Amino acid sequence: MNKKIILSGIVFSGSAVVLGAMNAHYLKQFFTPDLTASFATGVRYQMYHGLALISIGALSNFLTHKTTNLLNLLFSLGTILFSCSIYILCAFKSNGIIGLTGLGILTPIGGLVLIIGWIYFFIQIVKSKP
Numbered sequence: 001m002n003k004k005i006i007l008s009g010i011v012f013s014g015s016a017v018v019l020g021a022m023n024a025h026y027l028k029q030f031f032t033p034d035l036t037a038s039f040a041t042g043v044r045y046q047m048y049h050g051l052a053l054i055s056i057g058a059l060s061n062f063l064t065h066k067t068t069n070l071l072n073l074l075f076s077l078g079t080i081l082f083s084c085s086i087y088i089l090c091a092f093k094s095n096g097i098i099g100l101t102g103l104g105i106l107t108p109i110g111g112l113v114l115i116i117g118w119i120y121f122f123i124q125i126v127k128s129k130p
Contacts, residue, residue, distance in 0.1 A: 005072045006057030012050030012079060019043050019087070027090075035090045042086035049079040049114065056121070067124045074117030081110025 020043040028036050053075055060068045085106035092103075 002057040002060035002068050002072075004057070005060065005068060006054050008072060008076060009050045009053030009055075009057060012046055012053060012076075014050075016043050016047040016050055019046070027094075030094045031090060032094075035094055038086055039090045042083035042090075045114070046079055046083040049075045052121075062128055063124060067120075071117060071121055071124075074113055074120065078110045078113030078117055081106045082114060083110070085110060 020040070023031075023036060023039045023043060027039065031039065053072060056063070056068055056071045056075070063071075085103055089104060089107070
């Protein structure tokens with residue numbers, strides 16, 4: 001068991017619950033329906049990858065130290081780039097600030113990092129010995 005990775009997952013998952021509640025009960029008064037849906041996508045992916053980190057931490061006895069650390073890096077970095085860029089873009093767009101289109105490139109980069117993480121996770125599980 002890797003306590004550090006499990007704790008990272010708990011922080012991502014717990015903060016996703018808080019952000020989801022804020023989106024549902026407070027932010028929707030400032031956001032358009034499209035922005036509310038975008039924000040919810042960021043929350044959903046943050047939760048998925050928080051739970052994935054908890055699983056990786058729990059499975060760390062079956063994976064190498066290098067694998068668990070790389071998965072932690074890929075899922076943490078990918079989630080921060082993907083979800084946080086969505087949150088920031090929604091906040092700025094709701095305030096009429098639209099000049100940050102360059103920031104939008106972080107969302108697909110974060111998504112790509114997450115995809116690479118899942119492919120790497122799959123390969124490492126296939127390669128692992130029972």
